[in-house]
Amino acid sequence: MTAMSMIEAINSAMDVALGRDPDVMIFGQDVGYFGGVFRATDRLQQRYGKTRVFDAPISEGGIVAAAVGMGAYGKRPVVEIQFADYIYPATDQLISEAARMRYRTGGEWWSPITVRSPYGGGIYGGQTHSQSPEGIFTHVAGLKTVIPSTPYDAKGLLIAAIEDDDPVLFFEPKRLYNGPFDGHHDRPVQSWAGHPDADVPEDHYVVPLGKARIVRAGQDVTILAYGTMAHVALAAAQETGIDAEVIDLRTLIPLDLETIVASVSRTGRCVVVHEATRTSGFGAELAALVQEHCFFALEAPVERVTGWDTPYPHAFEWEYFPGPLRLGEALKRTMRL
The missing domain is CATH 3.40.50.920 (Rossmann fold)
Known part of the structure; x- marks a missing residue:
């Protein structure tokens, strides 16, 4: 067990998934060399190479559309939408393609994709970096929606999402990335250190989807x-x-x-x-x-x-x-x- 922040736990989950399954790949805006705007993919490109962790153009629809195609081909793409506010250009791909793939093909193809995205407020990001759009996607049959609240859950749920054969939206509360929010202050506590839910196994484990x-x-x-x-x-x-x-x-x-x-x-x-x-x-x-x-x-x-x-x-x-x-x-x- 290692004390991890939520962002470190998310990074560890992708590290474990990449190491266990050669079909897992990660892409999105600035997730490669830079390691993501919140550093969620830090050092993963250096560890696994540019063919498995790579940057994508600023085209959320294109990112998710490519992931849907890769998933149908047998890959397990994990894509990042830099902020949940920017997910709307990809709604057609998520709703009309990813969510319906298994049904419309009679189970012949499916869409084992994971779409990660920081969501919610708390970082003074204004109107275009603070939205909480989960209700839009819980309405769509065929999509799964996951929202962790601790580092332990974040890692276990993300691994479960990546290993799931259906499309999963993984919304990450960015107010909790670096420290737990105690509910009393307008800033998170500065560190998850010492918090019981920050003790995270370094290797593989899952928190089952659908269990509160x-x-x-x-x-x-x-x-x-x-x-x-x-x-x-x-x-x-x-x-x-x-x-x-x-x-x-x-x-x-x-x-x-x-x-x-x-x-x-x-x-x-x-x-x-x-x-x-x-x-x-x-x-x-x-x-x-x-x-x-x-x-x-x-x-x-x-x-x-x-x-x-x-x-x-x-x-x-x-x-x-x-x-x-x-x-x-x-x-x-x-x-x-």
């Missing part, structure tokens, strides 16, 4: 979160003193509905938190599922704490983020009912 993690056990209310918001949920539970059970979903599609239903059926209350905008966000799907499966156990309506329904407000970034205060107010409301 109970981060904090509790009896009074269930908080459903993912990515950075898993840390906010912990902070809110600690600040309010409410005996909240915090579930880190880890993968949105496939979703671990069994763990969610078991928790809410026991606590009788549920609060959903995510950074993306409220309307048509993934929290709406979670709330609907909880209502469908846990209706007779619920003691209060399902609460949602989210970003605003507005273009990303750079000038009010920290007001936009759900924090412990807003989440704590929702927890107190649901406990009063």
